[in-house]
């Protein structure tokens with residue numbers, strides 16, 4: 001550790017969903033740190049006031065937290081079901097080998113699927129109309145042989161399977177500051193826009209927090225970020241029509 005390590009604290013929100021996010025972030029951080037020797041110098045601890053990360057500088061912490069979010073996204077959002085793995089319905093171009101092949105489509109797990117819409121999906125690739133003529137012919141043959149279609153309205157020949165997790169800018173500096181409707185801090189905020197997010201947050205956020213948050217439609221990046229990690233802490237099982245959510249309660253993150 002250098003003499004002046006950098007610390008960053010996520011404070012407890014006193015809101016069950018976001019505080020579950022703190023717990024979830026703790027679990028994921030432990031997994032990411034365990035998997036990456038480059039994060040040996042990053043430490044974190046949870047106490048009654050929240051979750052604090054310490055590293056050599058802010059860049060390391062930002063990279064670490066970004067990796068935590070990616071890890072979460074590829075655990076719950078950008079995943080394939082067993083059936084999707086068997087079906088291999090997606091046509092992609094392997095940019096390294098130049099080969100066209102079939103891979104599995106993706107669907108988020110039950111809770112994330114509540115905050116994922118058709119428009120959440122994005123992928124890198126090349127639109128069919130932009131392909132050179134000889135490649136178009138190759139694609140045509142492939143699609144006919146395998147009875148598949150290219151991805152989306154743009155008929156994209158994707159390079160990788162599409163992803164659907166929301167992009168979150170960590171430690172944003174640009175943008176107007178406003179009062180977060182969840183935690184009440186003044187920070188660069190974004191609009192609360194995903195309808196499904198409202199399912200978990202808006203009612204309580206509108207009613208119980210911070211009289212200064214006059215328009216309860218803004219959320220800071222921290223709350224947005226933490227809200228995502230609640231899925232890690234939530235045990236769930238879905239039946240045909242209902243989704244039951246049971247939360248883990250730990251001594252430290254309870255109200």
Ligand SMILES: [Zn+2]
Nearest residue numbers: 180183220223
């Ligand atoms: Zn906030």
